[in-house]
Amino acid sequence: xxxxxxxxxxxxxxxxxxxxxxxxxxxxxxxxxxxxxxxxxxxxxxxxxxxxxxxxxxxxxxxxxxxxxxxxxxxxxxxxxxxxxxxxxxxxxxxxxxxxxxxxxxxxxxxxxxxxxx
Amino acid sequence: xxxxxxxxxxxxxxxxxxxxxxxxxxxxxxxxxxxxxxxxxxxxxxxxxxxxxxxxxxxxxxxxxxxxxxxxxxxxxxxxxxxxxxxxxxxxxxxxxxxxxxxxxxxxxxx
Numbered sequence: 078x079x080x081x082x083x084x085x086x087x088x089x090x091x092x093x094x095x096x097x098x099x100x101x102x103x104x105x106x107x108x109x110x111x112x113x114x115x116x117x118x119x120x121x122x123x124x125x126x127x128x129x130x131x132x133x134x135x136x137x138x139x140x141x142x143x144x145x146x147x148x149x150x151x152x153x154x155x156x157x158x159x160x161x162x163x164x165x166x167x168x169x170x171x172x173x174x175x176x177x178x179x180x181x182x183x184x185x186x187x188x189x190x191x192x193x194x195x
Numbered sequence: 196x197x198x199x200x201x202x203x204x205x206x207x208x209x210x211x212x213x214x215x216x217x218x219x220x221x222x223x224x225x226x227x228x229x230x231x232x233x234x235x236x237x238x239x240x241x242x243x244x245x246x247x248x249x250x251x252x253x254x255x256x257x258x259x260x261x262x263x264x265x266x267x268x269x270x271x272x273x274x275x276x277x278x279x280x281x282x283x284x285x286x287x288x289x290x291x292x293x294x295x296x297x298x299x300x301x302x303x304x305x306x
Contacts, residue, residue: 081238117203120239120283120296135293167238182227182287182294186238 079103081187083168089193090158098153098190100168107172108181109151111143114165114189126151158194165189198222201284201297210306214271218284218297221265228260229285229294230269239283243269274304 081102090096102109111123123137126145140162142154151168169184201218208214216230227246231239243258245251245267251258257270267286271278284297 117298119197119199119201119298120294122293125293169238182229182244182285183241184294186240188236188238 081168081170081185083166083187083190085190086188087191087193089195090155091195092158092160094158095154095156097155098166098168098192100151100153100187102149102151102168102170102185102187104170104185106170106185107148108170109145109148110169110171110184111151111153112167112169112186114167120167123153155192158192160194163192163194165191198295199284199286199297202300203298205301205303207303207305208274210274210276210304212274212304214274214278214302214304216269216271216282216284216300216302218267218286219265220267220286220295222286222288223262223265224288225286225295227287228258228267229287230256230258231283231285231296233281233283233299235280242282276304276306279303 084099108127110125113121113123122135124134124143125132129145140157144152167189168187171181171184199218199220229244230242232242233239243253245258245260248260248262255272259268281299281301283299285294287294
């Protein structure tokens with residue numbers, strides 16, 4: 078595997094289900110991100126992890142719960158979602174989130190998980 | 196006012212045309228300007244980045260930044276059907292931990 082991988086690629090879940098999205102990066106990076114991409118809207122940053130420590134949490138509802146067990150893996154745990162949470166969820170990685178650690182502007186994205194909440 | 200505004204398109208051009216994609220931004224602290232390309236059913240990939248004002252060229256692609264107008268552009272020369280994608284501008288300051296993205300412009304290059 079190369080780059081950033083995400084599983085599953087598609088997910089349909091009911092509002093009462095619990096599911097998890099998985100992301101794995103094979104680039105040796107130490108920062109990982111979760112983004113939400115909805116049609117005709119800008120990418121919304123949800124969470125940032127640097128060296129397994131959460132450094133950003135952009136007012137995301139608690140029904141989204143991230144987990145970063147190591148610098149290569151990132152999870153997004155989902156529970157009690159709403160239909161408006163249907164979107165493409167993208168994972169990304171970069172060398173660092175501070176300029177001394179490397180440029181965070183160069184982010185490498187996975188293909189995303191297309192989530193539909195029914 | 197949104198931090199970054201981008202024409203959503205869609206934009207459709209014939210093969211060989213010159214394409215101009217644009218974004219405007221509101222925060223003068225932004226210093227790093229990126230263009231990402233996103234093919235259908237794929238994640239975005241970094242195409243080009245520039246620091247501060249000026250032009251940067253890479254093959255058929257030219258990125259241009261005008262900080263006085265808070266305006267950034269991506270030009271594609273001799274456009275090809277393989278350039279058909281959504282183009283996202285992204286901007287950040289030197290100390291920020293995150294990028295601010297535009298909503299993307301969908302481009303179709305017709306053979």
